[in-house]
Amino acid sequence: MMDFFSTEALIALFTLTSLEVVLGIDNVIFIAILAGKLPESQRDYARKMGLALAVVSRAMLVLAIGFVMQLNQPLFSVFGTGFSGKDMILVLGGLFLLGKATWEIHRKIEHATDPESAALGITTLKAVLTQVLIVDVVFSLDSVITAVGMTEGLKNPIPVMIAAIVISVAAMLVFSKAIVSFIERHPALKILALSFLLLIGTLLVAEGFHQKIPKGYVYFAMAFCLGVEMLQMKAGKPVAREVTKAT
Numbered sequence: 282m283m284d285f286f287s288t289e290a291l292i293a294l295f296t297l298t299s300l301e302v303v304l305g306i307d308n309v310i311f312i313a314i315l316a317g318k319l320p321e322s323q324r325d326y327a328r329k330m331g332l333a334l335a336v337v338s339r340a341m342l343v344l345a346i347g348f349v350m351q352l353n354q355p356l357f358s359v360f361g362t363g364f365s366g367k368d369m370i371l372v373l374g375g376l377f378l379l380g381k382a383t384w385e386i387h388r389k390i391e392h393a394t395d396p397e398s399a400a401l402g403i404t405t406l407k408a409v410l411t412q413v414l415i416v417d418v419v420f421s422l423d424s425v426i427t428a429v430g431m432t433e434g435l436k437n438p439i440p441v442m443i444a445a446i447v448i449s450v451a452a453m454l455v456f457s458k459a460i461v462s463f464i465e466r467h468p469a470l471k472i473l474a475l476s477f478l479l480l481i482g483t484l485l486v487a488e489g490f491h492q493k494i495p496k497g498y499v500y501f502a503m504a505f506c507l508g509v510e511m512l513q514m515k516a517g518k519p520v521a522r523e524v525t526k527a528t
Contacts (some may be wrong), residue, residue, distance in 0.1 A: 294441050294448075297428050301339075301449030303500070307481050308335055309453055311416050313379075313461040314385060315409045317471070323406050328457055331413040332450050335395065339421040339446045343428075343439055348461060353426070368489045374419030375485030381412070382478035389471060419485065440476045473510055477503050 312331040316324045352370070355363030427443045464470045480499050487494050 290441050294445055297445035298448045301445055305453045309457045309460055313464045317465050318404045325455045328410050328461055332454050334414050335417045335449045338417040340443055342421050342425045343442045371485045372489035375482045378478050378482030382475045
């Protein structure tokens with residue numbers, strides 16, 4: 282227990298918590314998109330359960346760290362390039378995100394004025410949580426392997442990693458409701474959020490094929506696009522008021 286409060290452990294805890302919060306933004310965006318398809322009475326529950334599943338999946342991967350690290354071992358080779366279990370999970374998870382985001386963008390744009398198509402978009406709580414769990418496992422795998430490397434010097438890194446997971450998800454739980462509500466109130470942000478998922482899916486597929494794209498570039502692009510959208514929303518408010526007065 283004393284090792285947990287050592288300077289090295291506390292620095293690792295702060296660093297890992299910050300990393301988990303940044304990586305958790307992907308989860309919150311995905312949960313916001315899926316929860317928006319549920320009846321309003323179930324959205325808050327889906328948000329909380331989605332984040333709870335993130336804690337469970339990441340904690341289980343930490344406790345099974347020996348198995349997780351074995352996923353880095355090559356299973357087969359294609360044209361001289363080895364592919365591990367981790368690579369396959371990243372590729373499949375990335376393709377899932379690409380397919381899901383493309384499907385949702387198509388449904389929101391092509392069938393926005395079609396009541397029958399809108400009705401087809403309604404889903405169940407079980408389906409939402411299943412999809413959230415799939416994405417949680419994909420995101421958790423990458424973050425847990427990164428966490429192992431960052432806590433390599435600690436005698437017992439597992440309590441530090443689990444504490445970082447719990448603290449980061451608690452922080453996301455506080456802010457996720459505001460994020461989900463904000464996205465729901467602004468349709469343009471839904472499309473932007475889905476575009477972010479396309480970026481993240483591409484990043485995962487590229488990583489699975491050993492093409493390293495620095496995540497900082499992706500997160501900078503996401504932050505820049507969000508900033509531009511915020512400016513457009515602010516600039517559009519006076520116009521909206523004038524239109525309202527005119528009518």
